[in-house]
Amino acid sequence: MSADYTTTITVAATPQQAYDAISDVSGWWGRITGRTTAVGDEFVYVVPGLHYSGFRVTELEPGRRIAWLVTGSHVDFVDDKQEWNGTTVRFGIEPTDAGTAVTFTHEGLTPEGECYGACSNAWSMFVNGSLKTFIETGQGTPYLFAGDEALTGDDHEELHRQVRESIAAR
Incomplete structure (x- = not known):
């Protein structure tokens, strides 16, 4: 089995x-x-129309590490x-001489999975681009929705309810 998707960025930040x-x-x-x-x-x-996922925060160690378990998901294109x-x-967050290294790993996202190509490309865009810029400048480039694909707070709450129900049904 191949390795999980991983990428590391070095940022000018603590x-x-x-x-x-x-x-x-x-x-x-x-x-x-x-x-x-x-x-x-x-x-x-x-x-909207592509992907949703529910997460539970499983690890938080300030300045060192964060982990989220995917509790439910729907990837429409696989x-x-x-x-x-x-x-x-x-x-994973580690101080370096150049600032801070952030190692992102999606454990379970491997080349054997159908989503690997599209999902690893998306993670690369968000982690290597948006997150890096957000850490260094406070201005990221998150995925934003407008027009017909914009979701209301009620839409998000309904999706959150669906994820919780899918967990409970297991």
Whole structure:
């Protein structure tokens, strides 16, 4: 079996600044519903008509690491719509001479999975581009929605409810 998708960025920031920026998911990835500030918190990320996933925060060590378990997902463009279920997204944060290294790993996202090509490309865009810029400048390029694909708070709450129900049904 191949390795999980991993990428590392080096940022001109302290480990705590990197940690704080990663925790502000809406600032670099896109609109979420829920919370990301304590172990056990849950949140939902949505790309209308393409992908949604629910996460539970499983590790938080300020300035050092963050981990989120994918508790439920629907990836519309692959046969196994729940391919992300049970995978874990991790951020390792280490000080370096050049600033801070952030190692992103999506455990369970491997080349054998149907989503690997598109999903690893998307993660590369968000982590290597948006997150890096967000950490260094406070201005990321998260996925934003407008017009017909814009979601209301009620839309997000409904998707969050669906993820919780799919977990409970297991």
